[in-house]
Amino acid sequence: MSDTDPLVVFTPSGKRGHFPKGTPVLTAARQLGVDLDSVCGGRGICSKCQITPGYGEFAKHGVTVQPDALSEWNKVEARYDEKRGLKPGRRLGCQAQVMGDVVIDVPPESQVHRQVVRKAASARVIEMDPATRLYFVEVDEPDMHEPTGDLERLARALKDQWEIPQIRADLTLLTKLQPVLRKGKFQVTVALNKGHRDDVARVTEIWPGLHEGGLYGLAIDLGSTTVAAHLTDLETGEVKASSGIMNPQIRFGEDLMSRVSYAMMNPGGDREMTRAVRDAINTLAEEIAKEAEIDASLIVETVFVCNPVMHHLLLGIDPVELGQAPFALATSESLTLDAAALELSAINPRARVFVLPCIAGHVGADAAAVALSEEPGKSEDLALIVDVGTNAEILLGDKSRVLACSSPTGPAFEGAQISSGQRAAPGAIEAIRIDPETKEPRFRVIGCEKWSDEDGFWEETATTGITGICGSGIIEAVAELRIAGLMDESGLIGSAAQTGTERCVPEGRTNAYLIHDASAEGGPRITVTQGDIRAIQLAKSALYAGARLLMDERGVDKVDRVVLAGAFGAHISAKHAMVLGMIPDVPLEKVTSAGNAAGTGARIALCNVAARAEIEKTVRQITKVETAIEPKFQEHFVAANAIPHKTDPFPELAKVVSLPNPSFNTKGEDADGGGRRRRRRG
Amino acid sequence: MSDTDPLVVFTPSGKRGHFPKGTPVLTAARQLGVDLDSVCGGRGICSKCQITPGYGEFAKHGVTVQPDALSEWNKVEARYDEKRGLKPGRRLGCQAQVMGDVVIDVPPESQVHRQVVRKAASARVIEMDPATRLYFVEVDEPDMHEPTGDLERLARALKDQWEIPQIRADLTLLTKLQPVLRKGKFQVTVALNKGHRDDVARVTEIWPGLHEGGLYGLAIDLGSTTVAAHLTDLETGEVKASSGIMNPQIRFGEDLMSRVSYAMMNPGGDREMTRAVRDAINTLAEEIAKEAEIDASLIVETVFVCNPVMHHLLLGIDPVELGQAPFALATSESLTLDAAALELSAINPRARVFVLPCIAGHVGADAAAVALSEEPGKSEDLALIVDVGTNAEILLGDKSRVLACSSPTGPAFEGAQISSGQRAAPGAIEAIRIDPETKEPRFRVIGCEKWSDEDGFWEETATTGITGICGSGIIEAVAELRIAGLMDESGLIGSAAQTGTERCVPEGRTNAYLIHDASAEGGPRITVTQGDIRAIQLAKSALYAGARLLMDERGVDKVDRVVLAGAFGAHISAKHAMVLGMIPDVPLEKVTSAGNAAGTGARIALCNVAARAEIEKTVRQITKVETAIEPKFQEHFVAANAIPHKTDPFPELAKVVSLPNPSFNTKGEDADGGGRRRRRRG
Incomplete structure (x- = not known):
């Protein structure tokens, strides 16, 4: 570069430098460290390096850009535009060459480390920098005079073309390496994974030619009750699908301690629970891939967050130590594993799994994830x-x-162990108000936006009925009882005589508050009992x-x-x-x-x-x-x-x-x- | 250390230094970098650190050693001697303390890097420095105030007590970590493996308390015809047992190219052959462990040498590319793998496997092993x-x-494709001489030390009979035919008329040499035919x-x-x-x-x-x-x-x-x- 060479200014980064005429924009970007994507390495086939040149006066940058500041459209761009269409004003950074001073904008979708903004203003922005990325390479064909293996020639190509110093491939990849290289005529795309503790990149997958099917990851929140997964595009950060499934371990115990007990009382019980949850995760992965209409083998990464008991059972570790003081974790640090080690057969067999660290025996990787978020x-x-x-x-x-x-x-906040309690589902009372004057309730149920005293409520809830109270409903009910003066500071519900309302009904030796009574029609009689208050x-x-x-x-x-x-x-x-x-x-x-x-x-x-x-x-x-x-x-x-x-x-x-x-x-x-x-x- | 402190001289290394009175000999050895073994880390339980103090005048070292140069026998040594016996003159290096100038000999069995001398003088000496070693550690018990995982506390113990900077454990190890730690009251022995390319040691196995069952490795020569294994003690280098098994791939083809053809002609044929050889290796491992009377799970390392086709089939890679120019290997470099990746279920599930590199598409890891030897x-x-x-x-x-x-x-040197050829087995002619005067043969067969013209030969071979000619036999036969003047330079066997012996018999349009004829008794008629000479x-x-x-x-x-x-x-x-x-x-x-x-x-x-x-x-x-x-x-x-x-x-x-x-x-x-x-x- 010399000062007499054309000046190239990149926006939004502001990075600038002089480059000899004929330098491809992608080359200039790389030399300046501008964040411009490319999977094919400048061969004009992946289109990831799209840029928008600006023309005219750029006072801010002290540049006037002439119409011929970049080389004319070439055949590669014309073909790409014809086949797939290039947005107006866009060029392929690997094809367009610098011919004069120019200002070049890198649109967000061409940035490798693009930022994914979440909806809530309070939450942090995620900068895309996944452990797995795609690289297109041209590999030397085998030569009897220099008999290196195909893997070694792939490694050399990645070193020469992408500055990847070293790669590693497991046997399952090696078994497909030779046919894929030949099918792609020694042009292939590889997905390389490099975890934060790795110094060598692993070849997760290899495709003949340019792979355009995308690359995906699963973020899994493995709860005691539900397993929730979010299928995320590892190139854009976009969530392609979200789905949940019941944790089938529930049949071994509703809460964590009952599952630990199950493991203690039943030899092999921990393995049963491990098997159950791994099966569920495979089912979930299959479903979510189907929903997003992608091949599940494109899922190359998975991250798990979970509480310590779920953590151990996922990993196949007997959680017995977590059931008794001093609540010793088998391992507290984060884990990076092969999907195969967790028997996650639904996703790519070479997918990598990251499990967040646990904070303590009772404070799990889920709490760590909250801290991260x-x-x-x-x-x-x-x-x-x-x-x-x-x-x-x-x-x-x-x-x-x-x-x-x-x-x-305990599970009371989730509606469990409450007399009329139920899980959050259509028909469950989720909000309630008690009029301080009349002591009469009005409420809202899941599945209907209206309050019970609004027109149309009963018609709209006719199908689901009023079935019980869920977690948020019981919290509101107890608070409202206190606000309405129906319950004292100790939590004791008054009698009808004390409170002046027939809603307070005797229940054994204490009182209950009647929210809704459909017992005449064979429906439920929903009350808040003294026992509920205690829970x-x-x-x-x-x-x-x-x-x-x-x-x-x-x-x-x-x-x-x-x-x-x-x-x-x-x-x-x-x-x-x-x-x-x-x-x-x-x-x-x-x-x-x-x-x-x-x-x-x-x-x-x-x-x-x-x-x-x-x-x-x-x-x-x-x-x-x-x-x-x-x-x-x-x-x-x-x-x-x-x-x-x-x-x-x-x-x-x-x-x-x-x-x-x-x-x-x-x-x-x-x-x-x-x-x-x-x-x-x- | 100061010059006024007692002088300690170690032999045979000659390393020397001054140490304060009361310094344990093991500590002095470690500080001087003397090669003195210890698995228990100086706790007086493993007995690996045995040393022999010398007393009296050592002119060579300029030291006179007084009888009280070391502390008196302590309880630990007395107990050890009582229970297991300590050789006369021996002390435990971790218990005996330096009290005065002393000369200490480290016997070969107390050296970590002891040398294993092979029988043949030409062959190299092997210095013991295996990738897997044992370490005894005392792990901190879990503490609610500092809730690290058991694995992290094990790692810290190894760092503090053995200066192992970092460890890694796979899930199968994690599943047993907690019960083993508790069974051993937080004193355990771990086998750590650190390959030549690893910067982190892996925990291959963990035992409660001090493990005294040894540690073993298998050296496997995976040939086209035979799989030979040598079970080696990884502490002493001693071969505990050697065994061989037929390579079951023979049923898919006798030689390499016919196996490659089988893979090409039969979809899934390569996987059949992979399955067969892996099964055979498991069988062999079980047999050899049984022969040596050890638990096969103590086999924590395996090294393979093999030709490129065997190499690919072992790894599960279709060898089709090795059957055609340019004979491209899927991978040529050495491989370090988990035994599980090769489905070697008979040995320790966390055993590590090293496969030597291939030299070229036709020159395999077996040739590399020859170069190493x-x-x-x-x-x-x-x-x-x-x-x-x-x-x-x-x-x-x-x-x-x-x-x-x-x-x-081709297989002719192994007796195959030879008219009377057979594999080397009892009854096979392995050596032969033809008298240049009489043109009569005499020979020796496998299973009998005598020549056929010696007394007792026929009695001793009555059971096996004379069944055929093996590889070394046919080579000698052809050479002897030439020396005896029965065959010309081009390899043509003369007729009875030309050679003057009835041993030269017509066979089709050419001649053969009759070595042995038992056809009258229903036995074989063993000849060297013109076709054999050509092969x-x-x-x-x-x-x-x-x-x-x-x-x-x-x-x-x-x-x-x-x-x-x-x-x-x-x-x-x-x-x-x-x-x-x-x-x-x-x-x-x-x-x-x-x-x-x-x-x-x-x-x-x-x-x-x-x-x-x-x-x-x-x-x-x-x-x-x-x-x-x-x-x-x-x-x-x-x-x-x-x-x-x-x-x-x-x-x-x-x-x-x-x-x-x-x-x-x-x-x-x-x-x-x-x-x-x-x-x-x-």
């Missing part, structure tokens, strides 16, 4: 992040320090005590903001949660929902390989607090039993506060409707 | 190394340069032409010495080979046998991890010569057809020259008898 360690103010589920994972922290614990809330009190006390324990450790008695994470967290009314004393009081606008933050963390680790190293480092720095051995946890637990607010702390909010749900489902499915059923089951 | 690249004189089998692998070289080729000799001429011409081609490339017309390798090579009479013109003429004492050099190469790579890098480098430096494309090969082949020597070139040698056979079977089995049968089938 929500980044408490980068927060200016003190954030309390609660991932609500059967166990609550709790993170508290800011830039200076992050603490984590897990609290055994919710236990659950919310555990959650609150966990949060308080972290606050004690941190030496604070309030937090600046609260983030409710978890699929279920997205549906909790912040107001009612605070009435109940589930979470410490903060201004209502300081309560946000992170949606399925664990799933988002999984997707971040899938799309950005550096995030894997980041979360490993983060997890090491987190202060782990074990609730089971802290005497203060019991104190807080007991102290938190009461339901503090006897009046609505936010009377100005007439309607239920429905938090925005920045689910990372980019297909735009809303939180309501059919999608909810799956996502609620975390 | 015979080291032509370190030879002062020009050595021709011939590995005789169905294909002959030929190496020519010295310090300055090594060349290699393969020559298609041997073709084979020997191919072998000679290959050697000549390398000599041409090297620009020489003679070599300084000839090494006959291969199990079969060990039985060829050098004199007769030269009469026949199989090998270039050299003084008879310059012909040596390397025995099963390929198998020895496999064992070197098994016992010494650095040898793996060495052979990779060597193979890259070898000049590959492809016989199939060199016109000169055909010229040499045609020119070598004649049988040059019409008289015995070594008349002084009255009896057959039986070359010493430095087989690496250290159990001392001789070449003759039952052992021969296995080893001959290469």
Whole structure:
């Protein structure tokens, strides 16, 4: 390059340099380190290097671009345009040559490290930098005078053409190498995977010629109840499909500890559960690939987030040690594995699997994923992040320090162990209000947008009926009972005589509140019983005590903001949660929902390989607090039993506060409707 | 250390240093880099660190050792001596403390890198430095306040106690980690494997407490006809058992090219052959472990040497490309694999497999193993190394340069395609002499030490009978026919009238020589036919032409010495080979046998991890010569057809020259008898 050579300015990067006439734009971009994609290595066949030259005056860059600043369209571009169409103004960067000073814009879709912006403003942007990428290469044909193997010549081609210093291929790849090379006339596309701890790239797949079928990854949130997967395009970061499936381990026990018990009581029980969940993941992978209309063998990466028991059972490790103090994990660090090691036969046989690290014996890779997504360690103010589920994972922290614990809330928040409780499904009461004057309830059920006192509600719910109360419904019901003065601070429901309403009915030696009675028509009679109140009190006390324990450790008695994470967290009314004393009081606008933050963390680790190293480092720095051995946890637990607010702390909010749900489902499915059923089951 | 502290001198290394009183001998050895073994890390339980202190005057070292130069026997040593017995004069290096100037001898069995001396003086010494070693560690128990996983605490223990910077464990190891740690009360022995290309050690196995069951490896010579395995103690280098099994691929074709054809003509045929050989290897591993009375799961390493077609079929790669020019290998470099990738289920599931590199499409890992064993690249004189089998692998070289080729000799040298030919087995004629005067033959058969004209021969062979001629027998027969003047230079057998012996009988339009006729008793009639002579001429011409081609490339017309390798090579009479013109003429004492050099190469790579890098480098430096494309090969082949020597070139040698056979079977089995049968089938 010399100053008398034409000046090339790239936007948006602003990188610039002088290049001799005839230099292809792609070459100039590479020399300047401009982020311009190319799979075929400049052969004019992949079209990834499309650029848009600008013409005329560019005062900002001090350049005037003449119409002949780039070489004329050549045959390769003309053929490409004819066959597939090139957008107006676009050129192929590998074909267009610099002939004069020029300003060249690299559109987002031509950038390798393009950014994927998630919907919610609060959430982090994902920079695409996956562990697996495609490379098109021309391999030397075999030569008897220089008898190297085909693999060695492929390695040399990748070194010469892509500066890949070294590759590794497993036997299953070697078995197909020779026919594919010959089918492609020694021009092939390879998918190379290089994890954050690898110094050698692995050949995950090889295709004859230029592979244009894409490359995909699965981000899997493996919950005790549901396995949720998000099929992600590893080139664009786009979610092509999301799907969920029941965790079939449920037949061995509803909650984690009952599954650990099953493993302890039944020889080989852990292997049964491992088999079951791996089968389910294969089924899910097949379904999601079918839904997205792609070949499942194009799935070359998978990231898992899960709690420690699910983690061990996925890996085939007996979780017995997690059922008893000191709750020793077999391994706490992240794992990078072959899909074959997990018997994931539905996806590419050479796919790589990344499992996020666990934080502690009770605080799993799902909590680590929340930390990756929500980044408490980068927060200016003190954030309390609660991932609500059967166990609550709790993170508290800011830039200076992050603490984590897990609290055994039990399944009450999910509608289990509640007399009229049910899982979130059409027909379930998900929101409820009790008029403080009349003490009469009105409610909303899943599957219908209307409240029960609105016109058309009964017609619209005729099919599903009113079947029970789900998690968010029971939380609201208990809070509303308190606000309406039907229940005292200790959680005791008053009698009809005490409260002046026939809705308070005797139930054994205590009272219950009747929400809906269809028993005359053979339907359900839905009440909130004293037992239900106790179950919710236990659950919310555990959650609150966990949060308080972290606050004690941190030496604070309030937090600046609260983030409710978890699929279920997205549906909790912040107001009612605070009435109940589930979470410490903060201004209502300081309560946000992170949606399925664990799933988002999984997707971040899938799309950005550096995030894997980041979360490993983060997890090491987190202060782990074990609730089971802290005497203060019991104190807080007991102290938190009461339901503090006897009046609505936010009377100005007439309607239920429905938090925005920045689910990372980019297909735009809303939180309501059919999608909810799956996502609620975390 | 200060000069006023006691002086410690170690022998045989001569390393010396001053150490404060009370320093354990093991500690002093480690600080000085003295090669003193220890598996338990100085806890007085493994007894690997036994040393012998010397007392009195050591003028050579300038030291006088007082009786109290070491601390008195302690309880640990006394207990050890009581339980297992300590040789007189021995101490445990981890228990005995330096109290005064002392000279300490490290006996060979206490040295980590002890040397294994093979029987033959010409062969290299193997320094024990296997990829897998045992380490005893005490692991921290889990602690809720610092919730790392068990694997991470094991890693930390290995780092702290053994300076192992990093470990890796696969899922199958993780599944057993927790119960084993607890069974051993957090004291465990691990087998760590670190291949020559690895920067992280893998945990191959873990045992509770101190593991004293040993650690084993298999060196496998995978031939077209036989699979031979040598079970080697990875701590001592001792061969515990050797065994062979037929290669079951024989049912798909006797020679390599017919197996390649089978794969080409039958879809899935390559997979059938892969399945067959892997099954055979598993059977062999089970048998050999049983023979040595060890648990097969203690076999943690396996090294394979084989020709390129066997190599590809072992790996599950269709060998079709090896059947046609340009004979492209799928991969030529060495491979380090999991045993599971080769479905070697009989041995430890986490065993590692090393496959030597191939030199070229026709010159395999077996030839590389010969190069590793015979080291032509370190030879002062020009050595021709011939590995005789169905294909002959030929190496020519010295310090300055090594060349290699393969020559298609066909199976005649192994007794196949010979009218009375048979494999080497009891009853087969293996040596023969024809009296130049009487033209009468006398011979020896496998299974009997006597010649047929010696007393007792017929009684001793009554059971087996005289069944046919094996490879070495036919070579001698053809050479003797020439020496006895019964055959001309072109290889034509004379008639009875021409030769004056009734042993020359008409057979079609040519003549045959009758060696033995038991047809009257219903037994075989053993002759050497004109067709047999032609088959041997073709084979020997191919072998000679290959050697000549390398000599041409090297620009020489003679070599300084000839090494006959291969199990079969060990039985060829050098004199007769030269009469026949199989090998270039050299003084008879310059012909040596390397025995099963390929198998020895496999064992070197098994016992010494650095040898793996060495052979990779060597193979890259070898000049590959492809016989199939060199016109000169055909010229040499045609020119070598004649049988040059019409008289015995070594008349002084009255009896057959039986070359010493430095087989690496250290159990001392001789070449003759039952052992021969296995080893001959290469």
